[in-house]
Structure formats: structure tokens, C-alpha cells
Amino acid sequence: MKPGVSEKLREPFPPEAIGLRPVVVCPACKGTDVVCEKHHPATLCDTCGEIAPESHEHHEYIGHAWIRERFTEADPDWSWEPLAGDDRGLPLLDKHGGLWIRLTIGGRSTLGYGDAPDTYGGNAVKVAISNAFRNAAMNFGVALEMWKRKTPGTVSVAPTPDEDPRRANQLREELKRHFHRKNKSFGQLVGGFRKWSHGDLEFRDAPAHVLLAYKEHLGIT
Incomplete structure (x- = not known):
């Protein structure tokens, strides 16, 4: 590689280059055009400026123009x-x-790969190319700190001192029964939990306070 190129690519981006993208985390809302009863209606978020259900988190990203400029x-x-x-x-x-x-x-x-989920028409092609740029740029070290950074809402793994392991097993069984009633597999339960916890925890090992938070997240009473 030409001298100085790698160093320039790896330079941190200024705060104004960092945008926020809403990511819906509610299973009943995610991937559909319908907002569930608990999170209806979708509203304009004061933080990211996007219209989204209340059940969303914010993921940081670097905009396309900033990547091209770099x-x-x-x-x-x-x-x-x-x-x-x-x-x-x-x-x-x-x-x-x-x-x-x-x-x-x-x-x-x-090489880099990009797609454009939930986007259609000509915009989908532009989004796919933009995402491919970001994906390939990672191999040059561009904005790697953005990918390494924990997203808001990461679940703490520290149990409370007086937590009873039997309570965690009870909550696991309640969650299994809930998914069974919804005609969903155990694999969907485990995968959904791992995604909700940002990969920090496994369903089989999660303490009671985390399982309770997940149960509340799913709206199970």
C-alpha cells in the first residue's frame, strides 16, 4: 500500500460524522410494517430523528459521504x-x-458486501453500494472503533447477591411455555434472547434478573 494511506484511513472520525440508526428490537414489530399494540403508534424519535416504534435502540454509523471523503x-x-x-x-x-x-x-x-433490507427501488441499489463500501472499508481499518463499540442497551451480566438460581430456572420454563404457545421453536427463543442481549449471554446461563428483563421486553405478564 502507498505510504501514509493506511494511517489516513484509520484516523478517527469527528463527532459530526457519527449518525444514529434506529434498530427495532421488539419481535412483534421487527421486520413488519405493523407496530404491535404495546408500541403503537410509531413516533418521531427526538434522538435519531426517525419515525420508529418506541421499541428501538440506536446504532451508530458513519455516513456514506464521510466514507467517500476519507x-x-x-x-x-x-x-x-x-x-x-x-x-x-x-x-x-x-x-x-x-x-x-x-x-x-x-x-x-x-472485497466487500452490501445489501439494503427493507429498502426498495433505486434507493435500494444505492444503499447496497453504500453498505458494501463500509463493509470493505473495515478491511482497511476504517471506523473499526464503531464496530467494536458496545451498542446502547447492552445487558449487564452481574447478578444480584441474593439471587436464587431456582428462580432463573423457573423463568426459563415460563419463557419456553410462552414460545410453545406461540408455535415458535426453542431455537427461536435461544436465538432471540442472544440477539436481545447483544451476544453477551446465553439463554441457558442467564441469571434471573436478566431473564426477567427479557420477559418484560417480550411483554409477557
Whole structure:
């Protein structure tokens, strides 16, 4: 790689470059256009400025323009190309609406993948390319601190001193019965819990106070 390029790419971004993206965490709201009764209606969030259900957290990200600017500052001759094209010579999207790209900066190339979930039309292509830039840029060390940083709402693993292990087992059984009534598998329960806890905890080992918080999160009375 050309001298100085790697160092420039790895420089921290200023606070004004960091945006907030709403991420819905309620299973009943996530992935649908319908907001569940508990979180209805979706409202304008004062923190991120987006319309979203109350059941959302904020994930930090660096905007597309800032990423492009950083590439240009590091190497004005940077370039990118799709890994595959269709019969018209346009970037070929896969069945998920995503694409693979080759990003070249400072004489070094790396691959990246981007998609555009819940986005449609021409905007979806632009979002997929933007996400592919960010994904490939990670291999150059761009904004790695953003990926390493814990998101808001990470669950604490510290149990209370007087917590009874039997209570944790009781809550596990209650959650299993709830998912069974909803015709959902045990795997969905375990996967949903791990995602909710940001990968910090496993369902089988979680203490009672965390399982209780998860039960409340699901709206189980």
C-alpha cells in the first residue's frame, strides 16, 4: 500500500460524522410494517430523528459521504467495481438484493458486501453500494472503533447477591411455555434472547434478573 494511506484511513472520525440508526428490537414489530399494540403508534424519535416504534435502540454509523471523503483524502485515485455484472453491464445483485464489490485504495484491493433490507427501488441499489463500501472499508481499518463499540442497551451480566438460581430456572420454563404457545421453536427463543442481549449471554446461563428483563421486553405478564 502507498505510504501514509493506511494511517489516513484509520484516523478517527469527528463527532459530526457519527449518525444514529434506529434498530427495532421488539419481535412483534421487527421486520413488519405493523407496530404491535404495546408500541403503537410509531413516533418521531427526538434522538435519531426517525419515525420508529418506541421499541428501538440506536446504532451508530458513519455516513456514506464521510466514507467517500476519507477514501479520497487517503488516495485520490481510489476506485471500486462490482464483482459481477448482468448482460447490460450493470452491477449484478444477488437473490437478497445485495452485491459484492472490489474496493481498491492505495494500490491494495479488498472485497466487500452490501445489501439494503427493507429498502426498495433505486434507493435500494444505492444503499447496497453504500453498505458494501463500509463493509470493505473495515478491511482497511476504517471506523473499526464503531464496530467494536458496545451498542446502547447492552445487558449487564452481574447478578444480584441474593439471587436464587431456582428462580432463573423457573423463568426459563415460563419463557419456553410462552414460545410453545406461540408455535415458535426453542431455537427461536435461544436465538432471540442472544440477539436481545447483544451476544453477551446465553439463554441457558442467564441469571434471573436478566431473564426477567427479557420477559418484560417480550411483554409477557
